[in-house]
Amino acid sequence: MNKIFEVPLYAYQRSPDQDTASSVRHKVIVIGAGPVGLAAAIDLAQKGVPVVVLDDNDKVSFGSRAICFSQRSLEIADRLGAGGKLVDKGVLWDAGKVFFDNRQVYEFHLQPDAGYAHPAFINLQQYYFEKALVERVRELQADGAPIEIRGQNKVEAVGTHNDHVKLEVETPEGPYNVEADWLIACDGANSPTRRMLGLDFEGRVFEDNFLIADVVMQADFPTERWFWFDPPFNRGQSALLHKQPDNVWRIDLQLGRDIDPEQEKQPENVIPRLKAMLGEEINFELEWVSIYTFQCRRMERFRHGRVLFAGDSAHQVSPFGARGANSGLQDTDNLCWKLKMVIDGEAPELLLESYNRERVEAADENIRMSTLSTEFITPKSDMSRLLRDAVLDLSEHYAFARPLVNSGRLSTPCAYSGSSLSSADALTGPEITRPGSACPDAPLGEEFLLPKLAGKFTLLTIDADAPDSLEEGGVTATRLALSVKDDLTLELKRRYLGDAPGAVYLIRPDQHVAARRDTFEENAFRQAIRRATGKE
């Protein structure tokens, strides 16, 4: 059987655009059919915005690559119509072991956080994520949605203009030109779009290399996450073993800065290391080996006129904490509703500046968290190493030291703290739902809260009055009326009210809080809608 990443999923087909005398203009073109580009295209198509995805390949990504998808990504995938499929296929794990030097220092069992539709994360190969999104694209096409993926369409030149972008695209049958009102560049860490526009990264830069391997185990092996600090088989560096679907295990060996990637990839160098990790007696088959080099950095701006950068093309972090694909999905989730409103003339182009600001804030947070993890895993000074080793030694004996052990802090959605779209907090309520925050899920009997907040402005009232809808400048917020009595577990109260007797929330289409108050005040919420749509 062919592996799924060896089968063309969107094979080249000639497009009518290649046979027209003048370039065809599209509303939105997305470059890159990875997780981020596909998510952007599906989101736009579901909102009725015509979109074309160009990819220089015709298959899902090779090897596992991104493997840990966070709760927020699953919530976003729900809105894209693919969440259930991912959770069904993904691996859930709740146990892990931490090793230091030549010994195990502790093991842990995660307590699942109750009251969310989705787990904190699942392990799933990137190719399955992409495959689920491609299948979703096919479903949308069958329903007549304006979405198209063009395989083996490689963008060779980008020309930017005030109100559109021109592309020169190479195909197996020769080049053609095409135009778009808006271009979303999701073409990865080495983004050719970024290079062609003469843009580059700014800010903090550091580099590291990882040997990444997918192995198929021929015997039972526990579904646990194993993390090694400074192990004998990889001195001074780290190692990670993680379970994926299909009995595939993912191994990440940190290699440090100055290495020879070709040499490290040779099976005669890889296999002895893996045997040292897994035990001599374990039989395994090497499915995929790759060297992953990352640099921790971001573009200065994610928006350049009609070109919007999302995902790795805009920012990169170390793999510790699963902040790559997960943050890219939050990028497009932030972007697409804004772009739709701008295209429809419901909001000024200025609204897109908030995409830049909010996602730059998120990228900075991810870089900061990733830098802290990197410092713990590969301490830069003797004293930093002494303290790190002290934490690990203590963790073997005392529970208090274990929260200090940092092998990557799992991605959680950024609360846009200073966003111009947020109104001042007017509720003495919980910190986790202050304006700017992503709405946490909450159970509602057999159902959950987040699916009820899908893709539109919502006026969420909890034991408070408000009109059924509020229209301001062509934007309508629709009321969702709830009571703390709708959730006997009281998570809704804990997450949205705290000690307040009632509350009214204005929630954005990407499920971030725009404003909240103890009661409905018409003028305040009208102003909040204007702010949230870039009009104030």
Add this chain to the structure above:
Amino acid sequence: MTDLILSPNLENADGFYADLVAAHDGLVKADSDALNARLVLVLANHIGNANVLSSALIAATLKDT
């Protein structure tokens, strides 16, 4: 807000100091440094309060007048 105590507060100042020195008896520098690092972490956890800990970090630099 809890404040960092910088006035005498040890129940048995001489006794504690002697124990601290004695804990390092016979240790090579690296082991001694590691012991100190672990001790700082144990004490920091016991204190817990973020304000007290950040005040302590500043006090220890001797730059605070």
